[in-house]
Amino acid sequence: MIRRYAALIRNAWLVDLQYRASIVLWLLWGVTEPAIALGIWWAIAGDGSVAGYARADFARYFFAVMLINQLTIAWDSWYLDRWIRDGELNFRLARPLHPAHEAVAENLAYKARTASVILVVWLVVAVAWPAVRLPFAPGRWAITAVAVVLAAAMRFFISFTTGLLAFWTTRATAIMELHAGVSLFLAGRIAPLALLPPAVAGIAGVLWFRSMLAFPVDLLTGTVQGTDAILRGLGGQIVWLGVWILAYRVAWSRGIRKYGAVGG
Amino acid sequence: MSSIVTAERLSKTFQVKVRDPGLRGALRALFRPHYRDVLAVRDVTFGIDPGEIVAFLGPNGAGKTTTLKMLAGLLYPTGGRVEVAGFIPWTGGPAFKRRIALVLGNRQQLVWDLPPEETFLLNRAIYDVGDGDYRERLAELVALLELGDVLQKPVRQLSLGERMKCELVASLLHRPPLLFLDEPTLGLDVTAQDAIRRFLIEYRDRHGATVLLTSHYMQDVTALASRVLMINRGRLLYDGALEALVARIARTKRIELVLGGGDGNRVTAEALAAFGEVKSFHFPNAVLEVRREDAPAMSARLLAALPVADLSIEDPPIEEVIRLAFARGGEEDE
Amino acid sequence: MEQWADETNAANLVMMFRVPTSAFRLLSAFWRLNVAEELQYRANFIASVLGTVFNLATALLTLSLFFHHTTTLGGWDYWEIVVLLGVFNALTGVIEAVLRPGIGQLAGEVRSGELDLVLVKPVDAQGFVSFRQLDIWRLTDIVLGLGLAGYALFRLGHTPSLAQLMAFGLTIAAAAVVVYAIWVVLMSLAFWFVSVENIAVLFDAVYEGARYPVSAYPGALRFLFVYLIPIAWTTTIPASALTGRLRPEIGLAAAAVAGVAFGLARALWRTALRRYAGASG
Numbered sequence: 001m002i003r004r005y006a007a008l009i010r011n012a013w014l015v016d017l018q019y020r021a022s023i024v025l026w027l028l029w030g031v032t033e034p035a036i037a038l039g040i041w042w043a044i045a046g047d048g049s050v051a052g053y054a055r056a057d058f059a060r061y062f063f064a065v066m067l068i069n070q071l072t073i074a075w076d077s078w079y080l081d082r083w084i085r086d087g088e089l090n091f092r093l094a095r096p097l098h099p100a101h102e103a104v105a106e107n108l109a110y111k112a113r114t115a116s117v118i119l120v121v122w123l124v125v126a127v128a129w130p131a132v133r134l135p136f137a138p139g140r141w142a143i144t145a146v147a148v149v150l151a152a153a154m155r156f157f158i159s160f161t162t163g164l165l166a167f168w169t170t171r172a173t174a175i176m177e178l179h180a181g182v183s184l185f186l187a188g189r190i191a192p193l194a195l196l197p198p199a200v201a202g203i204a205g206v207l208w209f210r211s212m213l214a215f216p217v218d219l220l221t222g223t224v225q226g227t228d229a230i231l232r233g234l235g236g237q238i239v240w241l242g243v244w245i246l247a248y249r250v251a252w253s254r255g256i257r258k259y260g261a262v263g264g
Numbered sequence: 265m266s267s268i269v270t271a272e273r274l275s276k277t278f279q280v281k282v283r284d285p286g287l288r289g290a291l292r293a294l295f296r297p298h299y300r301d302v303l304a305v306r307d308v309t310f311g312i313d314p315g316e317i318v319a320f321l322g323p324n325g326a327g328k329t330t331t332l333k334m335l336a337g338l339l340y341p342t343g344g345r346v347e348v349a350g351f352i353p354w355t356g357g358p359a360f361k362r363r364i365a366l367v368l369g370n371r372q373q374l375v376w377d378l379p380p381e382e383t384f385l386l387n388r389a390i391y392d393v394g395d396g397d398y399r400e401r402l403a404e405l406v407a408l409l410e411l412g413d414v415l416q417k418p419v420r421q422l423s424l425g426e427r428m429k430c431e432l433v434a435s436l437l438h439r440p441p442l443l444f445l446d447e448p449t450l451g452l453d454v455t456a457q458d459a460i461r462r463f464l465i466e467y468r469d470r471h472g473a474t475v476l477l478t479s480h481y482m483q484d485v486t487a488l489a490s491r492v493l494m495i496n497r498g499r500l501l502y503d504g505a506l507e508a509l510v511a512r513i514a515r516t517k518r519i520e521l522v523l524g525g526g527d528g529n530r531v532t533a534e535a536l537a538a539f540g541e542v543k544s545f546h547f548p549n550a551v552l553e554v555r556r557e558d559a560p561a562m563s564a565r566l567l568a569a570l571p572v573a574d575l576s577i578e579d580p581p582i583e584e585v586i587r588l589a590f591a592r593g594g595e596e597d598e
Numbered sequence: 599m600e601q602w603a604d605e606t607n608a609a610n611l612v613m614m615f616r617v618p619t620s621a622f623r624l625l626s627a628f629w630r631l632n633v634a635e636e637l638q639y640r641a642n643f644i645a646s647v648l649g650t651v652f653n654l655a656t657a658l659l660t661l662s663l664f665f666h667h668t669t670t671l672g673g674w675d676y677w678e679i680v681v682l683l684g685v686f687n688a689l690t691g692v693i694e695a696v697l698r699p700g701i702g703q704l705a706g707e708v709r710s711g712e713l714d715l716v717l718v719k720p721v722d723a724q725g726f727v728s729f730r731q732l733d734i735w736r737l738t739d740i741v742l743g744l745g746l747a748g749y750a751l752f753r754l755g756h757t758p759s760l761a762q763l764m765a766f767g768l769t770i771a772a773a774a775v776v777v778y779a780i781w782v783v784l785m786s787l788a789f790w791f792v793s794v795e796n797i798a799v800l801f802d803a804v805y806e807g808a809r810y811p812v813s814a815y816p817g818a819l820r821f822l823f824v825y826l827i828p829i830a831w832t833t834t835i836p837a838s839a840l841t842g843r844l845r846p847e848i849g850l851a852a853a854a855v856a857g858v859a860f861g862l863a864r865a866l867w868r869t870a871l872r873r874y875a876g877a878s879g
Binding site for chain 3 (some may be wrong): 025181185245
């Protein structure tokens with residue numbers, strides 16, 4: 001299996017190499033959104049603070065969002081939608097390899113490239129701008145790494161499962177965009193969850209949205225303190241990961257059954 | 265020798281949503297959808313022995329690709345049963361998939377932006393081919409297909425023929441006993457078509473692989489297949505040796521003429537009728553139908569007697585051959 | 599004599615684009631085909647409207663979130679920014695309806711060589727690529743955007759005077775030209791970075807900055823959005839015309855910026871085209 005993943009990742013890496021410029025663009029998009037949000041909150045915060053966030057806090061928060069979003073993002077719904085509609089799923093199903101592995105490998109290859117760029121950018125900016133520096137805390141960073149892996153896995157299954165909806169509807173990508181629109185608020189991309197109306201932030205915490213991004217970000221910036229809070233956050237991530245794995249398995253078996261009935 | 269592929273009363277029915285035009289129809293389709301049955305494959309029965317090269321012949325929409333997909337495990341039958349290499353394809357899983365190679369019409373297995381070699385390496389890993397076996401098999405396939413130095417060029421820069429050859433290499437690295445090919449020569453130039461056909465025969469002779477291909481080209485059948493299964497509208501019309509089919513069905517040939525200017529203007533339909541049955545005549549083009557064995561002689565006479573600018577001898581169109589076969593009451597077996 | 603001079607001027611104007619009148623017929627033929635095709639897909643219409651409504655709702659929610667914690671943003675009130683949002687939406691509607699469908703295909707055409715088919719046509723390539731396709735569903739964005747702006751003005755209790763409306767007309771036209779110029783620059787980039795399929799992504803990302811008045815941004819971003827990627831001119835200026843904030847000299851500057859931007863963009867395009875024609879010869 002390792003051999004197959006090595007080959008898949010190598011392939012994906014090489015293809016990405018061909019699309020260097022495209023990847024730079026997507027990277028810029030991943031940076032611009034938090035940058036604009038930071039710009040606005042910077043203006044609002046002024047010399048004071050907003051719900052406990054001063055300018056420096058916002059700066060750290062949004063840089064963390066940049067990095068962690070890049071590490072956890074998944075877009076397989078678009079791939080799957082295309083595979084199913086263009087008949088590209090056929091030859092993949094005829095191989096003795098589950099198509100999901102290819103999607104995972106591609107995901108990893110892309111992230112290895114882009115996340116390392118963002119990390120370097122963050123380090124460089126931190127040299128010139130003290131506000132974005134994080135205290136050196138390897139223990140916290142290790143726990144954050146765990147949370148990031150959990151979040152990335154969950155977002156992959158969300159994306160893949162949504163893509164599988166293409167077996168039944170032509171609007172699978174629209175559903176994914178709806179989810180992305182909602183997660184703009186609930187996952188903490190536009191603002192830290194603490195700045196949302198409490199009821200809304202509550203929903204984000206109860207559902208999987210906080211687990212997607214906000215929790216790992218808060219872990220990294222040190223906003224989440226105490227074993228209790230950390231464990232509850234990680235626990236939430238594990239639960240929702242389980243839920244989405246289950247959703248994926250149901251969608252896959254039903255979807256393949258439908259595919260075998262009508263083909264593609 | 266027992267069969268490697270067995271199909272017994274194999275059937276596939278699709279349910280297609282029926283939608284009336286207009287807004288009311290659209291609303292009705294949303295809330296109370298109506299379905300119509302499309303019988304793509306009906307009661308098809310055949311058995312294939314290891315090492316055979318078999319062609320599924322039929323016009324577009326006949327059910328060839330659907331049958332092939334059922335053999336490969338991509339679709340499940342709605343009736344009858346099918347067994348391939350000891351597996352039921354639909355539930356065969358990875359063990360079954362290692363025994364087959366499938367090359368479908370759109371041929372998208374090769375990674376577009378990279379050299380074909382990269383896809384080969386990927387397949388080597390996916391099918392768990394040992395390094396020694398990989399090198400040996402790659403060398404053999406490249407030699408047989410005369411691929412030379414295209415392996416380093418990105419796939420998008422290759423010609424259609426080169427791409428098809430590389431598709432074949434990628435599919436055969438794990439040396440499966442079964443090859444399923446959907447229209448393998450479609451869209452290729454004559455040289456490439458010829459090369460592919462010769463390769464398939466050579467490959468089968470060396471490794472005893474069983475080859476099933478679908479096609480609507482007569483030439484694929486004449487050059488390749490010892491046995492042809494004719495399918496039309498989901499039904500198996502003919503299953504047997506090629507010579508018998510040709511002798512029985514395609515008894516005529518078509519002579520397609522292009523008459524020259526000047527004197528050509530004065531050629532009449534009656535004049536043409538002396539040489540054979542006039543199927544169509546719109547100056548300067550004419551199509552005559554003659555008996556198969558008479559075609560060469562008749563062509564010579566035409567060239568001598570009339571101002572012919574261009575002449576070619578063609579098989580009758582496949583639809584006509586099938587229509588004839590169907591009209592004969594759908595015979596099966598030799 | 600005077601009439602002849604006028605005709606010459608008009609002809610020169612047309613010559614600038616090398617667009618004979620048959621090109622307009624060509625375009626309308628394309629558009630009619632698009633419309634006929636699209637009208638078959640009524641579901642697309644509903645989906646399109648829903649999509650726009652959803653985007654507007656998201657934008658308003660985001661704005662509400664900001665104003666949960668502040669009373670002004672860059673000196674603008676909530677409803678003033680909603681006017682800007684409406685203008686933003688209308689402009690994106692124009693981009694999505696008219697520009698993106700045609701330009702989106704360009705990168706692929708450069709890669710596959712199909713662009714040559716475009717270049718042999720007897721029309722100006724830039725105009726053709728930009729305007730050849732019309733995504734009519736996106737025109738609803740324009741209607742919704744202007745409607746939202748109108749509603750916001752109502753909530754502000756401000757009815758624009760005739761002068762302000764004229765200023766709006768001028769500045770929104772200038773804005774459209776600036777946006778178009780940015781797109782032409784991006785189109786030209788497709789020639790150098792041949793594998794760039796996602797140029798539109800870059801535009802979307804940066805254009806998000808136009809949702810807010812330029813005064814809301816800190817210095818560095820403000821400089822970026824006014825001088826380098828002049829999106830500040832596209833929404834802040836027309837919106838301030840409607841709300842009466844616009845200083846006349848800024849309005850005229852907007853027209854000047856539009857002219858300069860267009861000139862630079864077209865120069866870049868022609869350079870790119872020359873290089874392409876040289877390379878693929």
